[in-house]
Structure formats: structure tokens, C-alpha cells
Amino acid sequence: SEEQFRTIFDSVGDGVAIHSPGGTFVEVNRVMCERLGYTREQLLAMTIAEVNSPEAAAKAPERVERILRDGILIFETTHVRSDGTEIPTEAVARRIEFRGQPAILTVSRDITERKRAEEALHEQARFMQAFIDAIPIPIIAKDMEGRAQVCNAAFAAAGGRQVSQIIGRTVAELGIPEPEIHTARDKALLADGKAQAYEAFMPVPGRGMRRHY
Numbered sequence: 001s002e003e004q005f006r007t008i009f010d011s012v013g014d015g016v017a018i019h020s021p022g023g024t025f026v027e028v029n030r031v032m033c034e035r036l037g038y039t040r041e042q043l044l045a046m047t048i049a050e051v052n053s054p055e056a057a058a059k060a061p062e063r064v065e066r067i068l069r070d071g072i073l074i075f076e077t078t079h080v081r082s083d084g085t086e087i088p089t090e091a092v093a094r095r096i097e098f099r100g101q102p103a104i105l106t107v108s109r110d111i112t113e114r115k116r117a118e119e120a121l122h123e124q125a126r127f128m129q130a131f132i133d134a135i136p137i138p139i140i141a142k143d144m145e146g147r148a149q150v151c152n153a154a155f156a157a158a159g160g161r162q163v164s165q166i167i168g169r170t171v172a173e174l175g176i177p178e179p180e181i182h183t184a185r186d187k188a189l190l191a192d193g194k195a196q197a198y199e200a201f202m203p204v205p206g207r208g209m210r211r212h213y
């Protein structure tokens with residue numbers, strides 16, 4: 001019944017909306033109204049373009065086409081509240097039939113906190129990179145497979161490369177001589193956690209081999 005449908009629809013913890021392929025809302029739940037700052041009646045007189053940022057609205061026709069073709073689409077978008085506040089949103093949209101007509105059901109989640117956490121991590125990574133770049137001693141950090149995950153400007157300059165040319169590669173792929181020494185020391189470090197101090201060589205463009213630790 002309509003009453004049962006409304007009870008279930010409004011009990012969902014995420015924003016839920018049903019709209020026509022043309023973008024006009026035909027149903028919205030309580031969370032969607034509260035999040036966007038509109039009444040149900042107001043939203044039912046609006047289109048998805050009116051609650052999206054200009055950039056998101058421009059992508060809507062292509063997204064609708066994909067949903068109608070493939071049946072489902074997961075994407076990130078930006079909703080805009082009635083007061084102009086932008087809300088980063090993750091959405092799952094499905095092609096459905098609603099009251100005998102083709103429609104699109106979208107379940108959306110506010111990911112503001114997740115985006116803040118991601119930005120905080122990115123800022124931390126930028127700070128750490130700037131910090132190690134200020135150290136004149138070559139520094140490299142590798143993963144369990146021996147591939148470079150982080151290096152500083154001094155390490156890149158010593159090998160005559162850009163940082164982007166180093167990340168994801170092993171010392172052997174970087175042309176560093178006697179890579180087996182580094183591999184053996186890495187394994188020893190991983191085995192007992194004790195720091196490894198040893199001498200090895202690094203090629204320096206125009207200056208042959210230089211010993212490093």
C-alpha cells in the first residue's frame with residue numbers, strides 16, 4: 001500500500017529519490033528533504049539539475065544514459081542545499097519501473113566527513129614530502145616487495161630522475177648496482193626489525209658510482 005511504501009521509504013537512513021529519465025523528481029524520502037533543506041512538495045516540483053552543482057548537473061545527462069543502458073551506476077556528485085551549501089555525495093542509481101513508468105532510483109550518502117578525512121591525509125602526505133625533501137640526504141621508503149613508495153628530492157637528484165620516475169620501481173629497475181645486497185638487507189630488517197647499516201653504491205650521472213649507506 002501507499003502507506004507501507006511511505007513508511008519504508010522514510011525509514012531509510014540515506015537520501016532516496018526517484019526521478020524520471022528527464023530528471024524530474026517523482027518521489028523523495030525524509031532524509032533527502034532534510035539534507036537538501038526543502039520540503040517534499042518543493043522537491044517534487046524540481047529537477048535533479050536544480051539540486052546539483054553546475055559541474056555535476058552537466059554530467060547528469062551522460063549518467064542517466066549509462067543508468068538506462070547498464071541498469072546501475074555508482075558515482076560521486078555534489079548536491080547543493082537550499083542555502084547554497086555544497087554536499088559531497090556518493091550515489092548508487094538503478095533503473096526501475098515506478099507506477100508503470102521508467103524511472104531512476106537513487107540512494108545517496110553524505111560523504112563530507114570522508115572527504116575531510118581524505119584531505120587531511122593528503123595534507124599530511126604533502127607535509128611529509130616537503131619535510132623529507134628539505135633533508136639533503138637521499139631517502140627512500142619501500143614496500144614489502146621492495147618497490148619505492150616514497151623518496152625525497154635528494155634521492156631523485158642523485159640518480160638524475162624525477163620522483164615520479166622512481167615511485168613503484170625496485171632498486172634493480174632503477175639501475176642501482178648490486179640490488180641483491182639491498183634485497184638481503186630488507187629481508188633481514190623485516191625478519192627481526194633491527195636497523196640495517198651497510199655500504200652500497202648508487203650511480204650518479206656524470207660522476208660514476210658513489211658510495212652511500
